[in-house]
Amino acid sequence: MTPDLEGWMPARIHVDGGQPRVDWCHMGGQRFTDPFFDETIERRLRHPFALLFRHQTSMNALVARQAKKPGLPVRGLVFHMSRCGSTLVAQLLAALPRHIVLSEAGPVDTVLRAHQYVPGVTDTQRIEWLRAVVGALGQQRHPEEHAVFLKLDAWHVLELPLLQRAFPGVPWMFLYRDPVEVMASHQNHRGAHMLPGLLNPAHLGLEPGQIEGMPLDEYGARVLAAICDAGLQGYRARTAPARLMDYRQLQPEGLRVLTELFALELTAEDTPRLRDVLERNAKNPVLPFEDDTEEKARRVTSHGRALAEQWGRPIHDALETERLRGDVVP
Template sequence: MTQQLEGWLPARIHVDGGQLRVDWCHLGAQRFTDPFFDETLERRLRHPFALLFRHQTSMDALVARQARKPGLPVRGLVFHMSRCGSTLVAQLLAALPRHIMLSEAGPVDTVLRAHQHLPGVTDAQRIEWLRAVVGALGQQRHPEERAVFLKLDAWHVLELPLLQQAFPGVPWMFLYRDPVEVMASHQNHRGAHMLPGLLNPAHLGLEPGQVEGMPLDEYGARVLASICEAGLRGYLERSGPARLLDYRQLQSEGLRVLTELFGLELTAEDKPRLRDVLERNAKNPVLPFEDDTEEKARRVTSLGRALAEQWGRPVHDALEAERLRANNPA
């Protein structure tokens, strides 16, 4: 099966008959350079071969393959609050041909949340599955590729301890932004985690009954606060390399932070690539970058602002205090 799946990747993992099944897609030589994993996958599925020819295996087959072909090493994890510049970080890392950047890959999310759909799944199983998925997605398909970076979904910071067990000692960062601005973005177009149903209420410090009937803006504000609290808690309890980065510092300091944290050795050819990324809209690279801070501040509703201040401001300020303390040690 290993030879049969050469050039293929686990595109989707789903529950079938009480077990996880893996749908494979032939990626060929295509790199993960789109802002999100699913965009690369969708582009590939426009090719007749990838669309017509599929493989499906058990999760056990994926795990067995990982034992034989573990993939490139994971060199960095990117956690974030959502709508705070993490896509730009992913695009900067993806711009260097020696990196495989997996940006919010659906198969990673599926295995991280497998215990919500399959009773009895243990942390050890999730760790094994996670390593297998990332190993398969992180296969070297170009001679220059040397390392894998994971940009996780926003809610995955709630699983930070498990991810650190899966990838021990790997440097990580947590990005955040003024909660009012993030709330404004989600009021315009809500992310999946801002709607009840995706996340276990217990992870948010809520009882199931509390969620029922809770206004969407309040639920969203509490989700954002819980995500930031998990990032702050992980940073305070860190035992390895980790950095906090605020959206306002991303354009001026982001590249330096990435270089220091992940040990990037930039070449003369890298610098214009990275400069080009910084000048473009990360989610839509055909457009130039424009700071939307003032627009978001104007667009948020008065209720959204009040809830963001109530739930998000205290933890945002605590994150800022820790970031400034780390940058200016006594």
């Protein structure tokens, strides 16, 4: 018998015996306001009830629940290159209580990569599972909530066509940054996608054998280039309102772009909330915002700079060309 899941959210999806299983966490009234989804889940699990009482169901049970309770509509998708300001975008959207913002949610990533470890899964199944996960995470738990926004992991732009099939017509944006600065950030602390094993080599235009023995910085530069190229090609072939945004736009123009693209209707109460977010470090809101552009340019190694220029610069420049054309709608 499927348990009563009112107030519960899918916190984690794992594979058991070749089939996905859903671990649920009781969220109560906890909103997703932390920079990342997992931080909110970890904070919730400090509560005795959420820690001691758990539910686990099949994916079929999650899909059946979505048919009865589909959740709030998805109003925007945020794709990004990584280390380029997307967390600030998510925090701006989450500052408005009427939004549910799912920032790099683990269950979403698991479903998008299900074809890598669930035998025989089809794109149709992944779309069904994705809608079910987002529908469960996007349940209205506060009267003012009326929309869901997904801030995806950097590598999810490689699945842009599938995400557009799952959420047709939903506006989206792709954020990027000078590839030298992004390379500097990853040289200091590499993201999971910058290490071989997470991504299918075919998504990067590589054969499995090509990765063996490839230096990490070269692999990372090629990953960043593939991510940016997916964003560029998706923008050129867009079938929904879309925007490209460079990191340098965020402070002066980010709020205007978000308002236009996602049709946000701001109130007088929203202005101080959003101004406060812009003044703080998005990943560590207790600290003030500081522009680290010059620091990153100094910190990158000469080899890392050369690789970023070789693999990333041509696509970065192409993204800039498209952005400066100023198109908003297809």
